[in-house]
Amino acid sequence: MIRILLADDQALVRGALAALLGLEPDLEVVAEIGAGDLVLPAVLEHRPDVALLDVEMPGLDGLSAAAQLREEAPRTRVLIVTTFGRPGFLRRALQAGVSGFVVKDTPAAELAEAVRRVHAGLRVVDPKLATDSLVAGESPLTQRETEVLRAARDGATVAVIASRLVLSEGTVRNHLSSAIGKTGATTRAEAVLTADANGWL
Structure with missing residues (x-):
């Protein structure tokens, strides 16, 4: 019997996945959780063989949770x-040590x-x-440019971004300008959208 943990912030999706997987004679869902920061404690408690994680969850995103599991519970394999x-999410997931990456419209079987x-x-990746x-390649953004764009997601001013990241306003402007150029955007809002669409943030 393969023991499974499900982590998704949408209860309906979690329930549907649990019901579908529960129909398989060799699969057993041993835990269902709705936040990324609950993944590691639940894995340590229930010892699943495979953890199915969503990417975007409250508390901690699925990719960060996967990286935690690689360090703290390496016997549990991760399937996103x-x-x-998004291509950037796949690349980041593989860097975090996941064993598989599929989209939610994958047929149950x-x-x-x-x-x-x-x-x-084995490794499983949506073809x-x-x-x-x-085709998309790696993110052209440096780690700091990525952090600055993440902080700019909500339309924050340069001063607010600088305060959040403990940087000078001039440094923030430089990183924003560089990120705009690298993404081929004309504004920082457009740079955020482009980076987000590619999964770079």
Whole structure:
């Protein structure tokens, strides 16, 4: 029996996934949680073989939770199951040590098979997403430019971003300008949208 933990902030999605996977004779959902910061404690408590994580969750995103599991509970393999099939997310997920990455509209039988393959030590990646990731390439942004764009997501002023990141306003302007150039945008709002769409943030 393959023991599964489900982490998704949408209760309806969690319930549907649990019901579908529960129909498989060799799969058992042992825990369901709705926030990323609850993943590690739940894994340590329930010892699942495979953790199915969404990318965007409150508390901690799925990619950060996956990185935590790699460090603290390496025997639990991670399969990302998300609506956000963006090339940058796939690249970041693989860097975080996940074993698989599929989108939520994957048919139930394929998802169950993905769980089995990940449990067997194989890597499973949505083929279209893998192609898109190769075409898109790596993020052109430095770590600091990424942080500055993340802080600019809500339309914050340069002064507010500088305060949040403990940087000077001049440094923030320089990073924003560089990020705008690298994303081919004309404004920082456009740079945020472009970076977000590619999964770089």
